[in-house]
Amino acid sequence: MTFASGPTLQRSSRLTQFILAPNPGPMSLDGTNSYLLRAPGHSSVVVVDPGPQDETHLAALAAAGAVELILVTHRHADHTAGSGRLHGLTGAPVRAMDFAHCHGGGAPLAHGEAIRAAGLDITVLATPGHTSDSACFHLPADGQNGSVLTGDTVLGRGTTVLDYPDGALGDYLASLDSLEALGAATVLPAHGPVLPSLEAIVRDYRTHREERLAQIRAVLGRLGRDATVGEVADAVYADVGPSVRRAAERSVAAQLSYLRGDGGDGQAATAGTVG
Known part of the structure; x- marks a missing residue:
């Protein structure tokens, strides 16, 4: 389905489609x-991550079905900036x-919450690490192994940035453990292509972090234990x-904090493929 203004609705799994927002970049791929x-035969839809405040993009999302609910995976503007406007449109x-x-x-949202919308069962998974408010959405009926919308916790290409000090490596590793338990679910990332097996990708991510x-x-x-982030x-x-x-540097800071046993949280910005 191609909209006259340009955005294209693409199939990503049996129960999901997506529209790629016009915001490419080094951090958003x-x-x-x-x-x-949406479930087959349902006219209503759930939108996940409306993306930037781009009128053409948001109009395409609003036109793709009767929007029943809008979910966001985490606070970064490339996911949330259009949320208020899409609410206004729908x-x-x-x-x-x-x-x-x-x-x-x-x-x-609450961890473990079961949402019923657009004929689907959606389970909310709190997956802090990339940011403190990161969440994933599990669709257990989406194909043989189900699917998971992973936001920036697992990307379709590369590895995610830990948005330190808001994001923390200890939290992220625990979130990877939770996701691995979902097995060979299809990975529906917020950036990059769809991937076939969540457990396999998570194992690769963990190996990368250990390296x-x-x-x-x-x-x-x-250099000594007191080496700076820049060094x-x-x-x-x-x-x-x-x-x-x-x-x-943000990922280095998160890893140094983890190794040094520091705590801390705060605010920072953006998505990322440097880990």
Whole structure:
């Protein structure tokens, strides 16, 4: 289905479709995948991650069906900026883990919550790590192994940035454990292509994190335990370009905090493919 203005509705799984938002970049890959969920024969839809405040994109989402509910995976603007406007276009409530990103009377999401909408059963999974408010949505009836909308917790290409100090590595590793338990579910990421097996991708992600931690331990062994984020990033991420340098430093900070046993939370920004 192609809209006259340009956005294209693409099939991603038996129960989902998506429209790619026009916001490509080094941190958003090809752009944000705004998903539409519905059971066969249902005219109503659930929208996940409306994306940026782009009128053409939002109008295409609103025209794809009777929008019953809008869900967001986490607070970053490439997922949430269009939420209020899509609520205005459709009247559908917006729900997120963080009340600040709920609109139209939508209540904050809760871990383990079962949502029934557009003829579907959707289970909410709190998956902090990329951000403190990150969530995934499990569709157990979507194909043989079900599917999971993973937001930026698992990307379709590369690895995600830990948005330190709001995102934390300890939380992220625990979230990976929770996702691995869902087995060979189809991965429906907010950025990048659909992937076939969540448990396999999660194992790759965990291996990558362990390798990065080993690299950072080695750097600290050379430079000393008090080495700065910049010094460690220079050694571990020497090959990254300036457009993702800040993201690399954020991931280094998260890993140093984990290794040093620090706590902390706060606010930062964006999605990312540097881990």
